[in-house]
Each structure stands twice: as C-alpha cells, then as structure tokens.
Amino acid sequence: MGFAHLDRYAHRDSWLNSRTTPSQRLWIAVVAAFAAGLMPPGAWRALAVLAVVVVAGVAAARIPAGTLARRLAHAIPFFLLPALTLPFSVPGETAFEFGPLRATGPGLVKCAEIVVRATLAVSAVTIVVSITRAADLLNALDAVPLPRLVKSSLALGYRYVYVLNDEYEQTSRAMRSRVGRASKFRLWRAKASVLANLFSRAHHRGMRIHAAMLSRGYTGQLPALRSAPRISPAWSAAILALLVAVWLGGVIEVRR
C-alpha cells in the first residue's frame, strides 16, 4: 500500500495551486472551515455567498466534481446522521408528524443550517487538501505553534503508517491461516493479539529508528526535504480577506 491515492490531485496545475504555497493553503482551509462552521444562525445570504466562493474554489482547484463528490460522500454521514435528529429534538411548533415523531419548524431550520455549514466547511477543506501533497501539508504544519512532539508524531506517523499497515497485513494473514473459521470471540481475541503485536513491534521500531536518527545527528527537529515554493502571499491574502469578509457579512446580517 502506498500514499499515491492521497496525492492524486496534488501534481496538477491549477489556478489555486500556482498562486498559493502549501502553508498558505493550510491557512485558507482553516479560515474557510471557521467561516463556514461558525457562521451565525440565520445568516442565510452570507451562507449563499460562501457557497458561491466554495464552488468557485472547485473550479479554481480543477478537481473533477465526481471525485469531490466521492470524497464528500465519505464525510457527509458524520454530520448528516446527527443533524437529522434535530427536527425531532428541538422544541417548537409542529411542522409535520412522522409516525410517532413530531418534527418542529425551528428544528428543521436548525438541521438545514447545520447541514449547509458542515457541507461548506468539509468541501473547502477537502478541496484545499486534495490539491496539496500530504508531505507538504505536514511541512506547512511546522509554522503552526504546536508542540514539537506533536509535529514529529505527525510527520513520522505519516512516514510509517503504511509500513505498519503492511506489517499488520502480514501478521493478519498468518493469523487467519492458523485460526481458520473461528467463533466471533476467538476471532476478536486473535485480531486483538495481532494488534498487540503491531503495537509491540511499533514500539521497537520506534526505538531502533530513534537510535539510528541520533547517530545521524537528530536533535528533535525534522528537516524538510523540499523547500516551499516562493510565491507572493498577495493572492492568499486576498482569498483570506474574502472569507473573513463573508463571515463578517454574516455577523452583520444577523445583527440587523
């Protein structure tokens, strides 16, 4: 197994890709997610404007709509299912009855609002992440004030996740050939035992890698292998300003 599927659209030339660096794109993703996710309730016009911005972003990033839809389909159930309980749990006047359940008007509005906010936030992050190599994204995280241990965990986690995944596949295949058709409990026990092995091997590999890195002069800082391209921050600043303006527009819309 490899990383290729994560980076499928990262090598294409697109309007967005040629005008922003990975770390600028990381900030665009964060600000877009906050603008969408924290849009005040009732700011429908601002949400509509934000939707236009996100659709323009799909075009600017040159991601095929089908691919985006497939990636979104993976994320949508995470917010759609909890949101669908809201029409029935938020108090208010009855809008319609569904069997024994009573959906309320305010509940339906709240549900729609959350679904729109979440869809826009997830779309924005998915667009930006899809056109950025995972390794570049991790390098971009270097500028974020996170503890060094978290950063190195992220970088080495990315480096070794597929190595460990392959190792799990090997031990798991060996386990299956020994266990055969097992009862559910025995299967759980066998799988847990394989996972215990995985963690024990990961622990050892970590210590070996640590020793090897120390002998190569590791001081706790992971060097970036590729330097970020030099691109003027003007375009990124403009996009960020646009996103903040749309959010402020939403706040003003609600205040009035």
Added chain:
Amino acid sequence: MAHIPDGFLSATVSATTLASAVAVTAYAARRAGDGLDERAGPTLGLATAAVFAAQTVNFPVAAGTSGHLLGGVLVAVIFGPWAGFLVMTAVVIVQALIFADGGLTALGANILNIAGLGALVGYAIYRTLIGLAGDGLRRRGLAAAAAAYVATVLTGVAAGIELGFSGIAPTRIAVGAMAGVHAIIGFAEGTITGLIVWSLVRKRPDLVYGRRAAARAGPSRLVVLAGLGGLAIVAGLLSLVASAAPDSLERVASDLGFADAATGPNAAPIADYSAWLPGVAGRLLALVLGIALVFAGVAAIVRAAPKRSASEG
C-alpha cells in the same frame, strides 16, 4: 459520532475548547518526557502510525456492522498518559485535516474529548482500578477494558455538553443521546482494548507503562481523584438510568414531543421539577447507592480475576 463535525459548535464553545486544548497540549508536551526516553519523537511517531493502522482493522459486531479501536486508553497504557495524549492529539488533527472526520472548528473539543478523556482520564481510571483491586496480569486487561468503557462514555457526555452549550439541542437531551450512543460504542472499545492489553501483558509485560519504575510508586492523589471522578460520573449516569428508567423515558418522550403538544415544551420541565422536589432525598440516596454498587461491582470483577504474577519481565 465521537468526532464533532464543523457547523455544530458555537463560536464561544469552539474558542473555549480550543484554548483549553492548546493549554493541555502544551502542558502534556512538557510532561510527556517523564515516562519516556529523552526526545522520544520517533517512538511517539510510530505510536501514531500504529493507532492509524489499528483503526483500519474492523471487528465484526452483528448484522453487518463492525467496530474499530479508538485507542486512547490503549496508547496511554503503553506509552504513558501524557505521551498518549500527544499521540491521540496528532491522530485527531490528521483525521480533521485529511479525512474530514471531525471539524476544524471543533478541533479543540475533539482533542479534549478524545485525547483528554481517552488518554488522560482513561489512564487515571486504569491506575485507580489497579490501585483498588491489586495488580496482576489479567487484572490489567480487565482494568484497561473498564477504563476504556468508562472513558468512551465520558467522551460522549463531554460531546453532549459541548453540543448543548452550543445551543444545538437542550443540554439534557444532547448529553442523554451522546452518552447513550457511546454507552454502546464503549462495549466494543472496552473489549478490544482489554483483549489487546491482556495479550500484550502476557507477551511483553515490560511494554505496559505501569511496569516502569517511574510509575511503580503507585498513582498520585491527582490521578486517583481524576479516576474516581470519571468513574463516579458514569456510575451516576448508569444508576440514574436504572433508578428512574420509566420516569426518564417519559421525560425524553415529552422532550421529543410525543407528549401533549399543547402544554408546550417549555412548560413541561418546570412542572416536572416541582413534582421532583419531594423525591429529591430518595433520588439522591438512589444515586449514591447506585454509584457505590457500580464501584463495588467493577472492583469485584477486576479483583475476582485470578492474580497471576506480574513480576517476571
């Protein structure tokens, strides 16, 4: 829904949780070195990778559904609570950024719920249980299983509180729904965690964090307090459900709108509270008894496991 998506939290809750998560992460980064070698970056990186690999492994439950490991208590038991917290923080960040699982505005809340309650409080519960029941190979597996179950329910409770404070739904309903869902998820998490720790403790007892010299002195008072507090919250919830099952069902029904709509959802709770007052002492007694029973039960189960020596390495 262990991970809160974007769009659910209000700006206030998002900012508050993010600020607390940053503070806890900074403190954890200072403490993580305590139980590990200096500059343990590579070990934690591999732990992060292992959690990701382990989360892709499906455990078939029933009717085509399956569960997978979340891993908070497990990494805390293997790598120590602070290191485990950092590993789970890295996992939550990647899930939000690359897999769209959990929102960026909810990142602080998700770090607190999954890494904080999973690794830190989960570990405190694990140590407390071992302190109560005595150490042993099987007891470690059982204690880890119980801790993983309780920590998972707490994750649900915390998510419910955050959603309630964000004005998504009345806090009571949000907490009830999230705790209910996690009370089921917790069975899978507890079983998987317990089986892995049990297996690990037989193969490589030296890898289980409690074995190391730094931690052998016994849990500190803070750890015991956190562990007992976490246990008490979940035990209290369980005993409330058990002691007032018909009553609370009725309340959920009225909140959901089954009950007479004419009284209005705002009038109902007040009427309920006035009906409550005479029974408060009884309820309190039931709660205390329930908590005591749950504690006794968990400690008895962990203690009943035959004590196999944990001393050989």
